[in-house]
Amino acid sequence: MVKKRVPDWLNSSLWSSAPPPDDERLLRYASKYAAADRDEPPATDPPAPVPPPVIAREEPAGATKADNDDENGGAESPSGEEFARQAQLLAVLSKKVINVRELRRIASPGIPDSTGVRPTVWKLLLGYLPPDRGLWPSELAKKRSQYKNFKVEVLTNPSEITRRLDKSTSCDNDESKFQRRGILKRSEITHGEHPLSLGQSSIWNQFFQDAAILEQIDRDVKRTHPDIDFFSGDSAYAKSNQDALRNILTVFAKLNPGIRYVQGMNEILAPLFFVLRNDPDEGNAAAAEADTFFCFVELLSGLRDNFCQQLDNSVVGIRSTITRLSQLLKEHDEELWRHLEVTTKVNPQFYAFRWITLLLTQEFSLMDILHIWDTLLSDPEGPQETLLRICCAMLILVRRRLLAGDFTANLKLLQHYPSINISHLLYVANKLRSKPSG
Amino acid sequence: MSSSGKGWNNSFDYSFKILVIGDSGVGKSSLLLSFISNSVHDPSPTVGVDFKIKLLTVGGKRLKLTIWDTAGQERFGTLTSSYYRGAHGLILVYDVTRRETFTNLSDIWPKEVDLYSTNQDCIRILVGNKVDKESERAVTREEGRDLAQRHRCSFLECSAKTRENVNQCFKELIQKMMEVPSILEKGSVAVKKQILKQRELDQPPRQSSCCS
Numbered sequence: 232m233v234k235k236r237v238p239d240w241l242n243s244s245l246w247s248s249a250p251p252p253d254d255e256r257l258l259r260y261a262s263k264y265a266a267a268d269r270d271e272p273p274a275t276d277p278p279a280p281v282p283p284p285v286i287a288r289e290e291p292a293g294a295t296k297a298d299n300d301d302e303n304g305g306a307e308s309p310s311g312e313e314f315a316r317q318a319q320l321l322a323v324l325s326k327k328v329i330n331v332r333e334l335r336r337i338a339s340p341g342i343p344d345s346t347g348v349r350p351t352v353w354k355l356l357l358g359y360l361p362p363d364r365g366l367w368p369s370e371l372a373k374k375r376s377q378y379k380n381f382k383v384e385v386l387t388n389p390s391e392i393t394r395r396l397d398k399s400t401s402c403d404n405d406e407s408k409f410q411r412r413g414i415l416k417r418s419e420i421t422h423g424e425h426p427l428s429l430g431q432s433s434i435w436n437q438f439f440q441d442a443a444i445l446e447q448i449d450r451d452v453k454r455t456h457p458d459i460d461f462f463s464g465d466s467a468y469a470k471s472n473q474d475a476l477r478n479i480l481t482v483f484a485k486l487n488p489g490i491r492y493v494q495g496m497n498e499i500l501a502p503l504f505f506v507l508r509n510d511p512d513e514g515n516a517a518a519a520e521a522d523t524f525f526c527f528v529e530l531l532s533g534l535r536d537n538f539c540q541q542l543d544n545s546v547v548g549i550r551s552t553i554t555r556l557s558q559l560l561k562e563h564d565e566e567l568w569r570h571l572e573v574t575t576k577v578n579p580q581f582y583a584f585r586w587i588t589l590l591l592t593q594e595f596s597l598m599d600i601l602h603i604w605d606t607l608l609s610d611p612e613g614p615q616e617t618l619l620r621i622c623c624a625m626l627i628l629v630r631r632r633l634l635a636g637d638f639t640a641n642l643k644l645l646q647h648y649p650s651i652n653i654s655h656l657l658y659v660a661n662k663l664r665s666k667p668s669g
Numbered sequence: 670m671s672s673s674g675k676g677w678n679n680s681f682d683y684s685f686k687i688l689v690i691g692d693s694g695v696g697k698s699s700l701l702l703s704f705i706s707n708s709v710h711d712p713s714p715t716v717g718v719d720f721k722i723k724l725l726t727v728g729g730k731r732l733k734l735t736i737w738d739t740a741g742q743e744r745f746g747t748l749t750s751s752y753y754r755g756a757h758g759l760i761l762v763y764d765v766t767r768r769e770t771f772t773n774l775s776d777i778w779p780k781e782v783d784l785y786s787t788n789q790d791c792i793r794i795l796v797g798n799k800v801d802k803e804s805e806r807a808v809t810r811e812e813g814r815d816l817a818q819r820h821r822c823s824f825l826e827c828s829a830k831t832r833e834n835v836n837q838c839f840k841e842l843i844q845k846m847m848e849v850p851s852i853l854e855k856g857s858v859a860v861k862k863q864i865l866k867q868r869e870l871d872q873p874p875r876q877s878s879c880c881s
Contacts, residue, residue, distance in 0.1 A: 443769075447742070450694045454711045494693060494742040495716040538744070584717035584748065593713060639735065642720050 317343050324348060329362045331355060332611070339609035340657065341602045349601065350510040353503070354522065356608040357529040371518070378521035382478060385485040441485070444492050448480045451497045459597060461505060472508065475520040476500055479527060493538040495585075498592040500527050502600050533613045537588045552615070553583045559623045563667050567630045575638045582645035586622050590614065594625075594648045602653045606660075617660070624660035681724060681731040683856040685846060686755055690782075691762035692770040693741030696798040699829035700762060701738050704839055709830055715740045718752055727843055734843075746781075753785035757852050758792045758842050765797040765813075765826065766805040775816055790852055792845040793822035796838050801828040 319337045323330060334355060342349045354360040361370055452473050456462040462476075463469055479500060484492040503526050508519040515522065531538070542548035557579050561568040571577045585593055590607065592600050603621065607614040626633065628651060633641050689697045698712045698719065705723050719738040726732065737756070739749050753759075759782065763770040774795075782793070795817040797808060810826060817824030823841050827834035846852050 447693060451714050454713055457711060457713070493744045494714045494740065498713070498716075578751075580748065580751070581718060581720065589716055593716070639722060639733075643722065646720050 313343055316340070317346050320346060320348060320352070324351065327364055329355060329364065331362050335609040335611055339606050341605045341654065344598075344601075347511040349605070350507050350512075350515060353506060353604075353608055354526060357526045359522065359526050359529055371522070374525055375518050375521040378482070378524050381482050381486065381524075385482045386478065444484055445481060447494070448477055448484065448492050448497070451494060452476045452480070455497045455501050456597065461508075462501065472504070475508075475523070476504060478520060479504070479524045482524060483527065483531075490535060490538055495589050496531075496538070498589045499530065499534075502592060502597065502604060503527055503530065505597065506601060530608075530614070533615065534588075534590070549584060549588060550580070552587055552619070553579050556583050556587070556619050556622050559619055559663065560626055563623060563663055564627055564630065567626060567633060570634050571626070571641065575636065575641050577638055577641050577645070581642055583622060585646075586625075587618060590618060591621065595653070596650065599650070599653045603657065606657050620660040620663045621656065623663055624656055628656060628659060681733040682858060683730060683847075683853065684733045684735065684858055685757045685843075685852075685856045687734055687736045687758040687760065687842070688752055688756040689736060689738050689760045689762060690749065690777075691741055692764070692767075692773050695741065695762045695764040695767070695770050696829045697741065697760075697762050698738050700760075700796070700798060700827070700835060700838070701736055703829040703832050703835045705736075707832070709832065714742075717745065717748060727840075727847065730847070732843065734839075750781070750785050753781075754787050755855075756786065756788060756791055757856055758794070758846055759786065760794055760796055760838065760842065762796045762798055763808065763813075764799050765808045766799050766802050768807040771797075771808045771812070771816075778820060788852075788855070790849050792842060792849065792852065793820065794838060794842045794845075795820075795822055795824045797824075797826040798829055800826045800833065801831045 316337060320334075320342065323334050323337060334352065338352050338356065342352055351360070355362070359374075360367055453463075455473075455476065460466065460469060462472055476497060480492055480496060483496070484490075500523070504519060504523045507523045507526070508516055510516045510519065536542045537549045537552060557568070557572065560571075572579065590600075591603055595603065606621070607617050610617040625648060626645075629644060629649070632644055636644060689701065691697050693714065698715055699709070701721055702708050702710070702712060705721055715738055717740055721736045721738060723734040723736065724732070725734070737752050739745070739752055761774055761778075761782070763774045765771075795813060797810070797813045800806075813826065814824050823845065825834055825838050825841060827838055829835060846856070
């Protein structure tokens with residue numbers, strides 16, 4: 232028999248009986264936002280505090296519904312600890328130059344929804360906003376206008392470009408102007424630009440290639456969070472939000488020809504846009520598309536390798552990331568690792584590929600994702616390490632069911648992960664920072 | 670709960686692995702949803718692989734279908750190859766309104782389907798989805814039939830949206846699988862148990878070193 236290397240805390244009362252202070256809320260937590268079902272008005276939110284963004288979930292756990300009534304009073308009111316965190320958070324944010332290290336520390340266990348500062352904190356954590364508040368107005372203005380230019384360049388169709396080109400070549404080759412704009416840098420434009428031209432460099436050829444990507448983006452945007460009014464449905468609000476997602480993904484794909492668009496980027500983009508679009512500051516909410524674009528670029532810069540097929544088998548690619556998860560599990564709970572991978576032959580790729588590439592966005596409800604992302608984005612090491620610890624904690628938290636399950640049962644459980652107390656999950660994940668003793 | 674694993678195993682006679690492939694957006698997941706839960710809605714894009722189970726009885730035999738729903742986008746190709754291993758059935762789906770999904774399928778056939786299927790007798794069925802959009806049709810029924818004939822497999826057109834022919838696709842596939850003795854043998858639970866028993870006898874009880 233193999234010696235089990237289960238750390239003490241694993242078998243403690245931690246998850247078997249009553250874990251940390253707020254854990255009796257385990258089930259209620261998941262349904263906290265379940266009963267809400269109204270259309271969020273676009274930019275007319277009251278300044279502060281922001282109501283928790285509204286989501287209609289599919290499982291409105293009837294038994295716990297009564298608890299939602301006293302959401303502001305009874306069991307759902309923030310604990311003393313949470314109040315303290317709120318106060319700390321607001322204090323840190325009010326400084327002229329924000330201490331980002333301090334901010335990371337406070338935001339890590341989760342940003343209370345009631346504060347309405349999540350959009351600002353995420354922008355800081357992602358490095359989109361500089362720590363010096365004095366620089367914010369100019370920085371934001373610069374970025375927003377930059378994005379506007381990207382959009383003009385990228386979303387312009389070829390007939391418009393050729394028309395402008397004809398104009399420019401006829402009036403004495405104003406090439407530098409186009410060079411600077413950045414659209415046509417790599418393709419030599421000849422006088423013969425023409426939709427039927429087969430030249431690789433033809434902007435029309437490029438256009439037809441792009442069309443396939445645009446169709447792909449469009450198909451995926453339409454099926455992003457189909458159960459949430461913010462993203463889906465026939466309302467003008469949902470339509471405008473879909474347009475924003477489509478624009479961001481298109482601009483990103485065009486500016487990053489090495490990656491372009493990979494399915495699942497829509498899922499990563501969605502929480503970012505949702506948070507920024509629900510900023511209580513109307514000006515920020517109105518500029519959410521531009522701000523989200525840059526935040527998305529920042530976020531992906533740390534995860535890009537997972538999206539790149541050429542790197543799949545390299546040390547930085549997704550396969551090796553999945554292997555690291557497997558090793559992490561083996562290190563902390565060898566019995567579970569052995570049961571999963573050796574006995575029931577559940578290749579971690581079957582579930583963890585999606586967990587990792589999508590930053591868990593398809594495993595939990597949107598509100599839970601925001602909470603998890605507070606932690607992911609707060610980690611100074613970058614999101615990947617934290618993510619692997621959270622994935623490992625997800626396995627450990629359902630270890631009893633996994634140990635009792637066969638291949639089918641286990642894969643089914645891991646592909647449809649049960650809703651759990653996120654604070655607890657993050658607490659357990661954080662515990663995995665330290666090497667197991669013994 | 671504790672005996673659920675065993676009860677599960679005893680409740681069917683055959684266990685088949687079925688793989689669904691095809692371009693992104695042709696409706697692979699929708700087709701499965703339509704078959705498994707009778708539901709008709711647009712699911713999120715599949716990333717990696719999704720895994721579905723269907724239990725049913727055919728000709729007095731209780732079957733467990735383990736259906737592997739793969740991601741369509743080319744980027745996931747390096748991963749898809751590993752899903753073919755041990756598949757008894759393969760459903761190749763294209764969208765009758767998008768011609769490229771049909772040509773891509775005929776392109777990957779020799780490169781992927783023939784290359785990765787480890788099971789020589791793996792049953793294949795070609796499925797043209799979205800026939801509810803007849804006015805937008807870009808691939809004729811004859812073209813579909815020709816491709817299927819060239820690869821000696823079954824062919825059907827269906828609509829995950831209206832559920833037309835959806836059950837038929839699976840019925841056809843299952844019937845074919847149950848006509849092939851080698852597949853029946855591989856899918857047989859009784860045979861698997863014997864093999865397992867044999868292995869236990871052959872091998873000393875010590876854990877072999879892992880290599881995954």
